[in-house]
Amino acid sequence: MNQGNKTFEESMTRLEQIVRSMERGDVPLEESLKLFQEGTELVRSCQKLLDQAQLQVKKIMTAPDGSPVEEEFQDEP
Amino acid sequence: MAQTILSITQLNEYIRGKMDADPRLTQVAVRGEISNYKLYPSGHHYFTLKDEASALRCVMFKGNAMRLRFRPENGMKVIAVGKVSVFPRDGAYQLYCSAMTTDGVGDLYAAFEQLKKKLSAQGLFDPAHKKPLPRYPGTIGIITSSAGAAVHDMLRILRKRYPLSNVRLLPVRVQGAEAPGEIAAAIAYANHYRLADLLIVGRGGGSMEDLWAFNDERVAYAIYQSQIPVISAVGHEPDVTISDYVADLRAATPSNAAELAVPDQDALRQSLDSMSTAMAVALNRQLKAARQHLNVLSQSPALRGPTAYIEQREKGLELLKSRLAAAQNQQLTRKNQRYIAAVSKLDAMSPLKVLSRGYAMAQTQEGTVIRSVRQVEPGQRIRISLTDGKLSATVTEKKEDAV
Numbered sequence A: 001m002n003q004g005n006k007t008f009e010e011s012m013t014r015l016e017q018i019v020r021s022m023e024r025g026d027v028p029l030e031e032s033l034k035l036f037q038e039g040t041e042l043v044r045s046c047q048k049l050l051d052q053a054q055l056q057v058k059k060i061m062t063a064p065d066g067s068p069v070e071e072e073f074q075d076e077p
Numbered sequence B: 001m002a003q004t005i006l007s008i009t010q011l012n013e014y015i016r017g018k019m020d021a022d023p024r025l026t027q028v029a030v031r032g033e034i035s036n037y038k039l040y041p042s043g044h045h046y047f048t049l050k051d052e053a054s055a056l057r058c059v060m061f062k063g064n065a066m067r068l069r070f071r072p073e074n075g076m077k078v079i080a081v082g083k084v085s086v087f088p089r090d091g092a093y094q095l096y097c098s099a100m101t102t103d104g105v106g107d108l109y110a111a112f113e114q115l116k117k118k119l120s121a122q123g124l125f126d127p128a129h130k131k132p133l134p135r136y137p138g139t140i141g142i143i144t145s146s147a148g149a150a151v152h153d154m155l156r157i158l159r160k161r162y163p164l165s166n167v168r169l170l171p172v173r174v175q176g177a178e179a180p181g182e183i184a185a186a187i188a189y190a191n192h193y194r195l196a197d198l199l200i201v202g203r204g205g206g207s208m209e210d211l212w213a214f215n216d217e218r219v220a221y222a223i224y225q226s227q228i229p230v231i232s233a234v235g236h237e238p239d240v241t242i243s244d245y246v247a248d249l250r251a252a253t254p255s256n257a258a259e260l261a262v263p264d265q266d267a268l269r270q271s272l273d274s275m276s277t278a279m280a281v282a283l284n285r286q287l288k289a290a291r292q293h294l295n296v297l298s299q300s301p302a303l304r305g306p307t308a309y310i311e312q313r314e315k316g317l318e319l320l321k322s323r324l325a326a327a328q329n330q331q332l333t334r335k336n337q338r339y340i341a342a343v344s345k346l347d348a349m350s351p352l353k354v355l356s357r358g359y360a361m362a363q364t365q366e367g368t369v370i371r372s373v374r375q376v377e378p379g380q381r382i383r384i385s386l387t388d389g390k391l392s393a394t395v396t397e398k399k400e401d402a403v
Helices: A003-025 A029-052 B009-021 B105-121 B148-160 B178-193 B215-225 B242-246 B254-261 B265-298 B307-346 B351-356
Strands: A056-062 A070-072 B028-039 B044-051 B055-060 B077-089 B092-102 B139-144 B166-171 B198-204 B229-234 B249-251 B361-364 B381-386 B389-394
Touching: A003 A029, A003 B265, A029 B077, A029 B265, B009 B077, B028 B055, B055 B077, B105 B215, B105 B242, B105 B254, B139 B148, B139 B178, B166 B178, B166 B361, B178 B198, B178 B215, B198 B254, B215 B242, B229 B254, B229 B361, B249 B254
Parallel strands: A056 B166, B055 B092, B139 B166, B139 B198, B198 B229, B229 B249
Antiparallel strands: A056 A070, B028 B044, B028 B077, B044 B055, B077 B092, B361 B381, B381 B389
16 A cells, blocks of 8 residues: 555645745745755655655455455556 | 249249238338448448347438438447348348437436436535545545456556555446446445545446446435545546536546546656745745845945944044033033122122121121010120121110111
């Protein structure tokens, strides 16, 4: 199961925040430097998440008690 | 045994005569599925109508075919009207088709419109009820056949666009009597176990009958009740089903649904790059502004030559000090003059001046100035001040003037 999506979503949201506040230019220089550093790290980690991601495909089957069970689903030759 | 021997032509013509004489064969309507359909350059249509067990050769001449209200295709179920007769050259009978309509589709259209109206009145298509799709779906539930091309098309596109997702396939039958129940149940199941952030419900293209499961009200209600947002992806572009109306988003095809479901990683990478640039630009601008500010400050006299600045300020201070001293002097002189004037005024009024003119001042021993004879009694000692000294005296007599 891919775990990166949540991180990716949060990172993107935070990045958009950082870019907005840096573009407004109303934060002190020292704060901007910190934001820039944080943002640059987020960009790198997002790129890495995309690079390493592999679509996970499972077929849902039903256990005797009705609960879902994941099975491999081969969709690529 | 004497037997008349007929030519083939004669026999075929005989049979044709028989058939043409039968009123039940001259105007017949037959239901079947089209196969081997061919349109000749002459404009005549040739095809075979068949059911589970048998086949019937058919021809429709250009003049009749021009009146068709649909384009016949293999697999289509139709009702053909015409006469059955023999084609003598082949010795085969066939249906000379004068008119043809699609079978059942008329009924399906009516049923579709009826259900659409009913569900619309119940608010199932209400735009206000439509849920927004997640921007970055972590898990996508696909409810479709695990055998069709549709699922592979969708997985290929999802893999290419957004491999951060997880896909859960809930296999269902997508046509036939069991399909609507299975599709509706899968939607409810996915909701019950919260199996996905987003559902894609659909199948690839097919005839109107093939897509009919997605015009079933059970499926419609299941989509409407789904807490998980649903993309409907049924058939090809022009096919619109009830599911499309109820779903939170309608996709033209399953592939299109996969495109709508997730962001495109190429676009995301681009957006990451542009955010990087934006941050760098913003920071540079701020740095530049700070540098400019610093320049302005360093150009100021205080920082350029501190000694000269201090000297200059010291001069200023000296100047201020001397101005202060001058002001103080001036004030002092003015006060002095006023003092001298006041003193000379006082001097003119001094009792000593009066005494010098020959007057004397009498005082009691206690120093009280004696202004009246009533203040003293004979025998009392008094003091008398003159201009150059004091006398002590005793009152010997007191005489009050009559006024």
